[in-house]
C-alpha cells in the first residue's frame with residue numbers, strides 16, 4: 001500500500017559522537033515521510049547532548065520524543081560515557097513497556113551499536129525488526145563484529161600484526177588498547193557483547209558510502225569477516241541538518257580563503273598539559289591562522305579552567321593576531337563549512353571525518369583513542385587527508401614536538417593536490433545521498449520494506 005506510513009523508533013546511546021548521526025538519520029527518514037519516535041535516556045552525560053536534543057525536538061515537532069528514565073549506576077574509575085551505556089542496560093526493563101506502548105505500532109527500531117546487546121533481546125520479545133546503526137567507519141565495524149571470534153586466539157596476533165578475518169592484517173598498534181589487554185574494562189566487555197549480539201540484528205546501517213569504503217564493506221557482506229551477519233548497508237554520509245546551523249564565528253569573517261586550520265580532538269578527548277603546550281608551539285611555528293578547541297577534561301561540564309592556565313599566558317599573547325583559542329563547545333559544522341577554513345587537525349571521530357568530507361576540508365589525522373586509528377586509516381587510504389602514523393595515540397604514550405606538528409600542518413595546508421582530491425570526495429559523498437545515489441537507493445529500499 002503506497003499510502004501506508006512506516007513508523008521507526010530510534011534509541012541512541014550517549015555522547016555527541018553517537019547522538020549526532022541518529023539525529024541526522026531521523027531527520028532524513030522524516031523527509032521521506034517516515035514517522036519517527038526518538039527515545040533518549042534521561043539524563044544525558046554532557047550539556048552539549050541535552051542542549052542539542054532540546055533544539056532538535058523544538059525544530060521538528062513531528063518527531064515524537066520518548067524518555068527512558070535511568071537507574072543510577074556509577075563507577076568513578078570508568079569513562080562516564082561507558083557508564084551511561086551500562087546504566088541504560090540496567091534500565092532496559094523500563095524500555096520494554098515504552099516500546100510496546102508506542103502507537104501506531106512500530107515498523108522497525110534503530111539502535112546504537114553500543115546498545116545492541118541491551119536492545120536486541122527486547123525487539124525479539126516484541127517481534128520487532130531491529131537495525132543497528134554503527135556510528136563509526138565500516139573499517140571499524142569489521143573489528144567490532146569479529147572481535148568476539150578472535151579475542152584470546154594468539155593466531156590473530158603475530159609479528160605485531162592483528163588479523164581481522166577477510167582483511168589484510170593490520171598493525172596491532174591500530175587496535176584500541178583495551179582490546180589487546182586481558183584486563184577487564186567496560187569498553188572491552190561491552191564491545192564483545194554488542195559485536196556478538198549484532199549477528200541477530202535484521203540489518204546493520206553504516207554512516208559511510210559504498211565507494212568510500214569498498215573493501216571492508218565487501219568483506220563484511222561476503223561473509224568473510226564473520227559468518228551469519230545480516231546485511232551491512234552503507235547509507236551515508238548523513239547530511240548536517242538545518243537545526244544544527246548557527247551563526248558563523250565572527251572571527252572567521254575576513255580571514256583569507258583556505259587560510260585557517262581548525263584544530264579539535266572531539267568531545268571526549270583529554271590531552272596532556274605537555275602536549276597542549278607543544279601543539280600551541282606547533283601552531284605558532286606553522287604561521288597558519290588557526291581555531292583551536294582545547295580541552296583537558298573528557299566531559300564538557302567539567303571544563304572550567306582558565307584558558308591562560310591551559311595553554312600558557314605567553315602563548316595567548318603571541319596567538320592574538322593569528323588564532324582563536326577556545327575551551328568550550330563550538331559549532332564545528334559552521335567552522336568546517338566556512339570558506340576561510342582550509343585544513344582540519346582532528347582526532348578522527350567518525351562524525352568529524354564525515355563532516356570534513358561533506359565540506360571538503362583536507363584532514364591531518366591525529367587519532368587519540370578507541371576507533372580513531374581505524375578511521376585515520378580510512379582517511380589516508382581514501383585520500384581525504386594525511387595521517388602521521390608514528391605520532392601514535394595522542395593520549396600520552398609520547399609527546400610530539402611543536403616543530404614536527406608545524407611541518408605537517410603546513411604539508412596539509414599547502415597541498416594543492418590534496419585539495420583537489422578532497423573536493424572530488426566531497427562531490428562523490430554528496431552524490432551518494434542525493435536522489436538516485438548509492439546510499440539514497442538503500443534508504444528508499446529500507447523504507448519500502450518497513451512499509452510492507
Ligand code: BUP
Nearest residue numbers: 016017020266267268329330331332349350351352
Ligand atoms: Br568538541 C565539538 N563542537 O566543540 P565525533 C564537537 N562537535 O560541534 P567524538 C561540535 O560533535 P567518539 C565541538 O561536529 C561532531 O559532530 C562534531 O563527534 C561535534 O567525535 C561531534 O567526531 C563529535 O564522532 O566521538 O565525540 O569524540 O569519541 O565517540 O568518536
